[in-house]
Structures are given as C-alpha cells and as structure tokens.
Amino acid sequence: MKLLASLLILFYCLLCFEFSVIASPTEKTSDPTFEELEAMDFDALMNLKIQSVSKKEEKLADAAAAVFVISQEDIRRSDATVIPELFRMVPGMQVARIDSNKWAVTSRGSNSRFANKLLVLIDGRSIYTSYFSGVYWDEHNLVMEDIERIEIIRGPGGTLWGANAVNGVINIITKHSKNTLGGMVSTGMGSEERGIGTFRYGKELAKDKTIRVYGKYYNRDEFAGKPEEPSADSWDGYRGGFRMDWKKSATNSFTFQGDYYNGETDERAKENVVSGSSTSSFDRTVKIDGINFLTRWEHKKSNNSELTTQFYFDHASRRGATTKRNIVDTYDFDFQYRLQLGEKQKIIWGAGQRFIVDSFEDSVAIQLNPRNRLSYITSAFIQDDIQILPNRLKLTLGSKFELNNYTGIEVQPSIRALWTPEKNHSFWAAISRAVRTPTRAEDSIRINSRFSGANLVALIGSDLVKSEEALAFELGYRTQAKKNLFFDAALFYSFYDNLQTREQGASFTENTPSPTHTVIPFTENNEGSGKTYGVELFSKWNVKENWELSASFTYFKLDLDQVATSSFVFENAEGNDPEFQWNIRSHLTLPHDFEFDTALYFVDSLDNIKVASYTRLDMRLGWRPTQAYEFSISGQNLLEQEHDEFGAESIQFTSGTRVERSVFAKATINF
8 A cells, every 4th residue: 555655646746747837838947957958868878978887988888787877967856965875766776774874785685784795986996994895885975066977887897896896886976177166055954964064166277277175064863763772873074175187288187186074973882791681782973084085197198099097095094883993094006008909909908006004993892803904905907899790799808817915816707798789779798707805804803793691602704714706697788769768677697606604613711801701603704605686677768858757677586505504694695685676766847947856766675684665755846046056855755754774783783773754955056
C-alpha cells in the first residue's frame, strides 16, 4: 500500500503541474541556462565528454564500460547538501545513511561504512583512508556549486586506477576556475540542517590565469534515536580553499588547488571494557581536520600527443574515535603520456609513486602494531585503443602493475570491445581482473570487539593476508533510440577469490588491561570466495520541452561461499545489499521561472542487518527569476516520519540512527 500511495502521489503531482503548464497563457520567460539547454539536447548525452574510463577525454558513446554522469544540473535540482546523497540516483550504487554524519556507499555489493572495493577521487586525488580502505565522507563536504560533474564507473577500474577499484570508481571533478568568476553567496536552513553558508569569489588575475577562493560552514542536527539507544550524531564544521588555473601557452597549462577543513561529528559509542558488566554506551565527539594540496601540469605537444604530471599531498587527522588519534599523510606523484600510432592506435601509459605515513594512538578498544608505519605503492600502466574497423569496432587492451609493501607485485589486466553498428547505438563487452590490497588494519590491528563475562573476543591482523581478487565479465548497450529518448543497460557476472575471513584460534589468558581475562582470537585470513551478478538499467525521456523524466532499475545478487572453519566469516557482507532498487526522477520547468522536481526511490530489505525495505519521496520547488538569484524549498523522506537505512558499525563501535523526514530552504545569489 505504501508503494502504491507513493506512485499515486508522484503521478498526481506531475499531472497537476502538467495541466497547469498547458493551461497557462503563453508568456515570455527568461532565457534557459547552459545546463538546461544541455539537458534538452539528448544527442549531447551520447556525445558527453568523460575522462575516467580511459584517463583521456572521450565521448560517452565510445566508453566500453558502465558509466553514469551526474551533471551540475542534476546536483542543483536535487537540492542535496552532501555528496553521498547524490549517488542514490545512480543504477548499481548502494547508498544507505547510517546516521546524520555517516554513510555506507558502494557499487555492486559488499556495502558497509568502509566499503573497501570502491575507489573515490576528487580531481584525481584518492580520498580513501589507508586505515580501512573506505571513505570518511564527513571529511569531504564540498561546495556543491563548485562540482562540474561526477563520473561513476560501475565495475573494475583497476587497469588504469589501480588497487581498490574492484567494483567501481567515483571521480568527482570540480569546475575550472575560469567558470566561477565573480561572487556567489549561498545559505540554507531546515529541520535537520541547522545552517549552511557558502561564499565563493573568482577573479581573473591575468590573461588565461584565473583563481577562486571559497569558504563553507555547516551545522547539522542529530537524527532520531532507536527505542533501545538514544541518538547523538550531530555534525558541524567549516572548510575553505582555492583553485588557480593558468594556461601559460598553447601547449602548457597548470592547475594549483588546496583545501583545509575542520569539524566535529558526534556519535553514540559502544566501548568495550574488560569487566563482567555489559558493554557500556556513551556519547562522544570525533574531531576531524585536514589539509590537501594538488598541482597538475598538462603539456600538449599536438592533438595526438599529451603529457600530464600530477602531485598531491593530503594530511588527515581524527581524534576521539576508537583510536585516540590517528594521522595519515599521503604523498603521491604520477605522470601519464598519450600518443597516437598511425591512424588506428591510441596508446596511453604512465607511472606513479605513493608514500603513506601513518601514526596511531592506541585505545583499549583498538591497537596497531607498529603504531607508526611508512607504506608505499609503486605503479605503472599501459592501455592501447585499437580501431579494428574505423568508427565501428574498437578493441582496448591494458594492464596496471603495482608493487606494494603488503603483498608485493599485483597485475590487473583488462580487455574491452566496443561495437557501433550504427550511429547512436553501441554495444560493449569487458573482461577484467582487479584486486583489493590489504589495509593497514588487516595487517597489524587488534580490535577488542566484544566480550562475555571474563572472555574477550579479539580480532587480530596478520601480515600473511593476501589481496582479494575479482574476475569480472560485463556486457552493455546504450542507445539514443529517439531524439528525446536515451537508454543504457549493463549486465555483469563477477567471481571473487581470497576474500577476507576471520579464523578462530586457540584461546589464551592476559592480564592487561585488568582484570585477568581469557582472549578468544580471530585472525584475518583469506579463505572466502563468492560471486556477484546483476542487471542495471537507466533511461532518460524528454517528454516535452519543459519536462524530463529519468528512471533506473537495479537487480543485484551476492553469493558467498563460507568455509567450515570460518565461524566469523562475512558477518558484514552477504545480506548488506538490497536485491532490488529503482528510482524515478522528474524535472519540470514551469512558467514564471519556477521549477518543480520530484524523486521517488525504492530500496529492498537488508536481511542480514534487519533493515526493512523502504520507499523515499523527495520534492523540490525552485524559483530562478534571473541568473543571479535562485531560491528553493525541498523536502526529503516525505513518506515516513523516520526509517532505518543501515545498521550499527560494530568494527567502529558506533550505533546507527533513524533517518528523519526533513525540510530545507536555500537561497543563492551570484554577483
């Protein structure tokens, strides 16, 4: 009944507004923006320029991979205030909010707060933590207006991007500073968002040299607690930064950018204390801060030859979590060179070096041995695009080679084929091998995770842990069936080996911390295997000049094989992903410069963590009287007062909360 009611609400709203458009007298409206014109031109969708699949600019129609692009127009009309919420619209993505400041985000399965088979980048800078190979999304609350687009690859991307790009790659690409000249002030407030304020200013320093600076403050209320556990998950902080772009000559261009952030996230914690009492719960505040700097040089010798070098430094610090303090410093340098051989071959190759320096202050719950460590990744890649039949059949061969201090040498090859029988119709297929290398935690951690009486259960890392391996088979089809209708489909079947397991060892007694207690150890191992398979569909339909509909459907299945000795295997894997998901989104442009947007999402149940299926309805009403002013009011999760989306994170000893219905108002002024 809830699903039927949701569909009726959506249909009724669309119908009412559609009739209001038809009935309205013809009048002159403001000129459409560039983004609106782009949305109307569906040929541009097939010809949309992307760069994440091949590390070079190419048309979406020429990409032999499952790719989805979130445009700035999608971001603006979603009224999303944080990046993870945008991924709900992407087929094949699993997104769940754990509490007000934490998310579980992944592609094609194995979801958790620290989903470790998804690589996330911001302008080519990797943002996953080497601690668990997941993303602390509370550290990356970007200015939404500064994002040009987000490219999402579902499926392996290790051939170009390396380890951890097993099930997908997310590349967040920010705007060139020449596209953000002038000032922008944005402010918002709502029932959950206590306040968001953003200031940005861009200036031309000289011919072909531009810069922008920005600052952002945010303060978010806590979500609803569960009957057995009160909530304490508010979130506030600020960030600032700059980007400068300089086209020195026709052949040389430079980019310099940096960010600083500082904030606090609250959470309800479950600390394990060695005693006869039950696990204690209490509120705690995690203090986060960090700084990063990136520089890039692009040297374009000709249309067929280009060299790109990039260096970045990233410092991240967290205090007050299960470790008293952890600091991670990353230094990364890479270069790539693109050239064309004859008329049928385009080769891109490159190499890189990354150093990661970490420092951890232990707690009773978590210890690392050693506390400080230097890790490294040395890498090289090569990829060759071969036109077998010009403009009809393309073959792409490539591989990534990595040397790391955990498992040694890793090789990640792939072969991809693209067949374009006629214009606006393309079929593609791919076979890829990808790996996820062990994390710092899996190698050297001890987690005192739970106990019963005087017995303590401890998860202990091992330097014998191997890389998890995936062999993926993919098929896809995309078409511009009509001028106003776009369709994309992807099928996949992946095999996994050496999956992480936890093997119980012989019990032992220890005296520290007191009192004397028995330890039941579980050691990290690689005894697991399994497979995933599924279907991902997406369609976009320009119903009328002022009305655009899009829809996606995802079927996903994860089957894991548990070995008899692993009683602690896959506890947080199988059953953490919905089997079915779908969404319908509508963008309706109304007279008098009004916009009405709706989004309906369905997410199937998560059986392992006892989260029921739910249907979510978001709505937005916007008004843009001129290009300088924009006002909007939106509502999220309108069908229910509150609902669960994910369970607690046992490995981090935090409780989940219930996502609440919310209302948000926003005003933006450009000058």
